Amino acid sequence: MKKEQKILIVLAVIVFIIYLGIEPLAHMAMSPSVEPVDFAMSDLQSNPANESVVKAERDKVLLGIESASAERGRDVFIGNGCGSCHAINDAKVASTTPPEAQRIKTYGLLPPDLSNAAAIYDEVFMIAFIKDPENAALISNHAKAQKIVFDKQRASKGDDENLTLIYEKTLSGFEEKARDPSRVKMTGYGWLEDDQLYDLLAFFRSVSLPLEAITDEDVTINACARCHTVDYRGIVLEGDEEQAGDPERVKQYLGTLPPDLSMIVRSKGEDYLATFINDPQKYLTGTLMPRVGMKKEAQEKVISYLEQVADPKKGERHRLGVYFILFGVILSVLAYFWKRNEFEEIEEVEK
Numbered sequence: 315m316k317k318e319q320k321i322l323i324v325l326a327v328i329v330f331i332i333y334l335g336i337e338p339l340a341h342m343a344m345s346p347s348v349e350p351v352d353f354a355m356s357d358l359q360s361n362p363a364n365e366s367v368v369k370a371e372r373d374k375v376l377l378g379i380e381s382a383s384a385e386r387g388r389d390v391f392i393g394n395g396c397g398s399c400h401a402i403n404d405a406k407v408a409s410t411t412p413p414e415a416q417r418i419k420t421y422g423l424l425p426p427d428l429s430n431a432a433a434i435y436d437e438v439f440m441i442a443f444i445k446d447p448e449n450a451a452l453i454s455n456h457a458k459a460q461k462i463v464f465d466k467q468r469a470s471k472g473d474d475e476n477l478t479l480i481y482e483k484t485l486s487g488f489e490e491k492a493r494d495p496s497r498v499k500m501t502g503y504g505w506l507e508d509d510q511l512y513d514l515l516a517f518f519r520s521v522s523l524p525l526e527a528i529t530d531e532d533v534t535i536n537a538c539a540r541c542h543t544v545d546y547r548g549i550v551l552e553g554d555e556e557q558a559g560d561p562e563r564v565k566q567y568l569g570t571l572p573p574d575l576s577m578i579v580r581s582k583g584e585d586y587l588a589t590f591i592n593d594p595q596k597y598l599t600g601t602l603m604p605r606v607g608m609k610k611e612a613q614e615k616v617i618s619y620l621e622q623v624a625d626p627k628k629g630e631r632h633r634l635g636v637y638f639i640l641f642g643v644i645l646s647v648l649a650y651f652w653k654r655n656e657f658e659e660i661e662e663v664e665k
């Protein structure tokens with residue numbers, strides 16, 4: 315074997331070890347894997363660990379909505395005053411909805427427009443949310459989630475005074491950040507019967523566009539812009555022109571000002587977003603971001619939109635990449651023939 319060939323083999327082995335051994339290892343250490351997103355939102359069912367129970371209970375709800383009455387659902391909507399906070403695309407309700415500015419002023423942010431809720435949000439989640447918002451959105455879980463982390467650490471590290479200190483400090487941190495309880499955004503409607511909730515959801519379905527007909531931007535605005543801005547696209551906190559949502563009020567309501575989402579895909583990555591949106595507590599224990607409860611397909615639209623905003627040239631770059639590689643290949647072939655040609659001459663001279 316020639317010397318050059320040996321060098322090549324050694325180099326290949328080193329690159330192979332670095333690329334396939336160390337890089338994934340570093341990746342694993344830097345971002346430990348989390349469980350995949352649970353779009354079935356099993357925790358809302360009576361036995362989250364049992365897949366068939368979860369499926370049966372979800373099917374029961376979806377079947378219930380199928381055979382429910384949108385007409386009666388509209389009555390439930392009107393009768394319970396949902397329209398004093400939420401706009402919905404229905405002639406009979408529209409006239410009763412107060413102006414956006416007034417609603418923002420009263421509630422701290424603009425309650426989401428529910429016209430396309432049936433296409434965007436998981437229906438089983440919505441029913442759980444209407445009955446008990448804090449619990450469904452995982453907001454009441456700050457302290458609970460932190461206690462689980464603490465107990466786990468204590469089990470592995472023993473009764474450490476330092477751990478207890480950190481735990482107590484974190485808890486008081488939450489209390490400081492916690493939402494202002496006097497400004498309750500949506501109280502639960504725990505007394506609604508299952509049948510009334512199915513009717514309500516049938517009403518949502520009857521006014522909603524299919525998801526394919528809603529732009530990625532509109533899905534994002536509906537799901538995120540009541541709390542987040544997307545500066546690069548001029549998306550301010552939701553509200554009408556003169557009275558866009560007021561950051562101070564949102565801060566007071568949520569306990570902290572949510573970050574702008576323009577560059578979030580670059581700073582956190584798509585995978586992070588994909589898991590975070592439907593279970594914020596999984597990554598950021600104690601976070602004040604609620605679970606938004608999106609359908610998988612709707613969430614994909616949000617992520618693809620945010621990707622577009624953060625990295626509009628990605629498609630172009632990928633297309634250019636192909637040409638670049640092609641250029642390299644052609645150049646290598648030419649270089650090879652050129653080299654062969656030159657060396658032939660040298661060999662002839664040597665002879």
Ligand code: HEC
Binds near residue numbers: 428443606
């Ligand atoms: C006092 C105002 C108010 C009333 C009344 C009200 N809501 Fe809400 N609702 C809100 C606010 C504010 C939010 C957003 C909460 C958040 O994201 O923190 C919300 C969120 C929602 C969501 C979206 C949940 C999500 O994130 O996916 C649904 C669905 C909903 N409400 C349905 C209803 C229904 C149905 C009624 C009537 C039975 C109702 N609301 C009554 C204020 C209200």
Ligand code: HEC
Binds near residue numbers: 538539570598600602
């Ligand atoms: C009801 C308000 C609300 C809604 C709706 C909401 N968020 Fe948030 N979000 C927050 C708050 C509050 C924080 C800050 C959390 C903290 O600092 O603990 C946050 C933080 C985040 C973060 C940063 C997480 C981190 O690691 O620091 C991302 C990413 C995010 N939200 C994405 C989204 C997306 C995408 C949507 C729409 C699908 C959305 N949010 C909808 C309130 C909201």
